[in-house]
Amino acid sequence: MKILVIDDEKPTLSMFKLFLTAYGYDVYTAEDGERGLALFEQIAPDIVFTDIKMPGMDGLEVLRCIKETDTPSEVIIITGHGDMERAMEALDLNASDFINKPVERQALNAALFRAEKRIALPHKFPAEFSTIKKDDALVIDVKGRLTASAEYALLSLLAPKSLKNINHIRLILDDSFSIDRWGIALLMKIMPPLKQQGISIEMENITYNYARVFKMAGMDKMATLKEALHDD
Amino acid sequence: MIKSNKSFFSSLLSVVLPWAVSMLLLSACTPPQPREITPENRNGITKDEILIGSSLALGGHAGYLGTQMLQGARSYIRHINDMGGIHNRKIRLIALDDRYNPTQCLYNTQQLILDKKVFALFCYVGTPTTVRIIPLINEAQIPLVGMFTGANRLRQPVNRYLINIRASYYQETQSAVDFIVKEKKLDQVAVFYQYDEYGFDGLRGTEIALKKHGLIPVAKGSYVRGTLDIEAGLEKIIASNAQAVVMIGTYDSCAKFINLARERHFSPLFHNVSFVGSKELARRLGPNGDGVMVTQVVPPPTVTPGTIPLPGVKEYIALLNASYPRKKPSFVGLEGYLNARILVEGIKRAGPDITREKFIKAIESIQEYDLGIQNSLSFGKNDTQGLDDVYYTVIHNGELVLIK
């Protein structure tokens, strides 16, 4: 599998190359966005790591350009500390994931894992929901990309008659799950009334990074967030 | 309010005072009217003489009148002078001939008053002449005694300086008309007159008298004074078939008129006034004079045998004879004599301290004075005509005979 790493910090690039090569990937590096894109077109990597803050074309621009091409690719953006706003933008642009500098192994592995999973799975858009009733719990499987367009479907799922005798909702995020800010907003919209009705909500299989985003949005107050487990 | 009153009056005063002053000043500009106070004139009076002046017709068409008159007057004056005069003063009479010419009369009179400085004027003859000198008489304030004229103007308005003695023409013509109309019972009366004031006076008197009888003159004929151009007048009167003609003229013109009328077989009743000069008229008429009437203002100056003569007449005749032995007495002469009588009486009555004023006052005091002609004479403050009677005479055989 081919991975492209784009970063203006030479040391960072060296480290990435070392790591990812050790993991068995074909690693290509670029020091700026333009060279990165040129390389992308040339080699068509499966996964792309790109730093957000770069002189000239920044990471988001790279992400956008990549998503415009026909070549499917999972793009993971590397953010600086506290760059949550940028992270949100990246999600909007359908970045696969994001990781923080300084990069931790765990975060890197999780990102890679998720990326590979996503490569394999079809990307459903808009998101698809499948529900199962189990006793007094409603289990909703969410597959694909959850954006504002899923509102109608989601709401109809949560119609009062469906929620009869329901005390519990379990939202299980598929591995192919991705979300943008409108999707988060949607979730934030539907959760409070459910909570008011006394229905508890659980979200499962959230990636480490998504968990941080959700926490930031305040979703942890509405629902229980269960992170995905995986091993290196 | 008292305050304003005070100021009101003070301002009133402040105005009135200057006003009064200015009025006075203006009126002061009027010059005083100089009114002469004529002193009582004593011209012509000396210690032993009183100077009398006369301007009269001594020549010309009316010379007879003046001459006769003067003779009559002088006769008496001489008589008085012979008796010692009046108050030891003898009367001296200066007579100037004016030829019945008013201009000359005026000039003469001026001489008499200014140069001769006569005391009084005396014996003037004729209307135009006497009238002419009225301004002089008034200006000199000198009396004129006795005028041989009956002119109305000398009598009206009353002028105290003009002392008339004879009756007026109005009176004469009145008498004439009365006689003609009443006695003779004639109503076709014509008037022949001298074309001057004398004639106009007579004409007017006649008209007034006729009017009283409700008559008017049937014809009026005239002639120019100083001429004998009586023909035109005569024609007129002949044409009118007058029954009587009142004639106011002088002897020559009247004589010619009557003679010519007789020639033309026109024989109305001819009636003259005294001024005509009856004697002379009679003389010139000759036989034509018979029946011609003449009014007289004095009685005839003759003594008719068989009648008691009037004392005045008698004296006149006597005195005339004494002074002018060859002269015959006449009506005019008698008048002159009477004039002199009055003059002397006036001088006598005025006293020794005689002035013109005193003289005039003396004349005015003569009342019912008997001149011995059965015709009393009265003067007064408003009466400057002495005699009033008119006598009727008719020419008979060249003599004037008195008719009752």
Added chain:
Amino acid sequence: MNYFNRLTLKNKIFVSCLGFILLVSFFIALFTRSLLITGLTGELQKRGIGMAQGIADNSRVYILTKNRAELTAIAYDGKLGNRKDIIKYLMITDNRGNILAHTFTTGFPPGIKTFAKHQDFKNENTTSMDVDHHSVFHVVVPVKEGIYTIGSVQAGLDKGHIEKLISDLRLLFLSFLSMVTIIFFFLSHRLALHITKPISSLIRYTDQITRGNFNILFEDDGDTNNWKPGARDDEITKLTNSFIKMTSRLKVSTKRLKDSQKKYHALFRSGPNPIFVVKKQTFNILDANANAIEMLGYERKELLRMSLFSIANLNEINFTHKYPNGNTMVISSKVKFFKKSGGFLFVNVHANPSEYRNKDVLIVAATDITELVEKDSQLIQASKMTNLEKMSAGIAHEINQPLNAIKMGSEYLCMMKEKKQTIKDEDLDMVLNQISSQVSRAAEIVGRLKTFSRKADFSREVIQVNNCVRAVNKIIGRQITLQNIDLILDLTPLLPPVLAHNNRMEQVIFNLVTNARDAINERFEEKNDIDKGIITLSTFHEADTVGLAIADNGTGIEPKDLDLIFESFYTTKEMGEGMGLGLPIIRGIIKDYNGTIQVESTSGNGAVFTITFPAHVEKMGYPEAQRKNK
């Protein structure tokens, strides 16, 4: 004249009118009389001469014929009728002057004959003389036969004739005058009254008003001469109406004045700011309001004994040359007012010239700005903090880079160890070296931060501006380039040193660079008409100055803002971004080092800030670094 002046108006009018009328009438009468006299006299003479001429014509023939009687008749006729009034006497003489005829019935007046004889017969002439106590005009008219004078007619024309006429006329005039006078007497009296009565009333009412009694009614006096406004439509009525209007306005004005006085009194008493009334020349305090007393802690009577200068750090110089009449001017800002307790407060002082109880005074008002001054210093401190804040973001980012490298390196090693995989030697070397160098890098960044925030010493140091520029570049350079802005350094080598502090200088440069960056970003956002942002830092030296210019191609500065950017709190940024403290503080720092700062800008197209400092010249024996700051 005094008397006249003392008269009442009514009497003045009255007397004047009357006097005038009298004078006029008098002059008319006089004039007319003289006119008449001359006229009548002329007429008389003419008439007399005419008559004499008539007589002359009539006499001609009789003179020739020497017919004295006729001549006398003519002479007397000449006096007949109406002529009697005019002609007193007549004489007709021959050409030798001998009297041919005359009308002197009663006698010649003395001298008349000789007089007549010696007249000039050839021409008409007139002599005025007295004859027989009569005033006459003696006229001489020649009697001519052809061109030869054959005699004369001399007549005496009685002046009495016209004199009578004149006196009649005079009497008429006098009566007329009297009547006019009397009528006018009453008329003018009435007129005067008519005028003065309303005026007297007005005087009475004016008196009332002077006493302050505005409530007068226009009552009738009960006088028959009733004066009601409007009853007459003339100037008096207009005057009355104006008067009424004036009175009501006066009333209103007085009331307003009183109200205004009350208001100002209240303002003075209870004004939120201290107000002093100070005598203009001596600056002694004449009055102080409650607030002033409270603020300073003195008692009122204590203040009134003091001069303004004893409670403020002002002197006369502050007050001179600042009096555009009546306008308020700021005397000073940040003036200290000294309290009785010894403390002081900061005030802004305004002064206003005025009149107070007939004295020239200044109304001095003060605004307490003590808090403001405190806040000011707080803000300066805050600004520093902001700078620091700005910096920290950059620092954080900067430090993150080496940390990442270290982390990834060490993680790699861990991972390889766990996976029991062999690390290639070159890889191991690379990782270890990286770790070491990255740590150094991080330490350096931290160190820079420390020096940046350290408080400056008072003593200035000899520094190189270029070094400061480089230092700032190290701190923020990378961050800026990340934002698509090129940071160009154009540093003149061998720059003379300046006396300053490194970290403060760096603070200045840093601030200007961040401003430049913000400007460029703004341009990117708003207009986006440049591809790349450029900030150029250049140093230069001229003569004895060292200069530093920071140029950018940002949005530039509007001309109107050029002067204001150095003012405290002035900012063009949105609320919440930037406090506008940077530039004033920078200027303050620059000034501290005896430097200058200037800005040039084209709106929309960049700005250049140029700073100059005096170059430091080492003097022998005097190490400058020891010199203390003020």
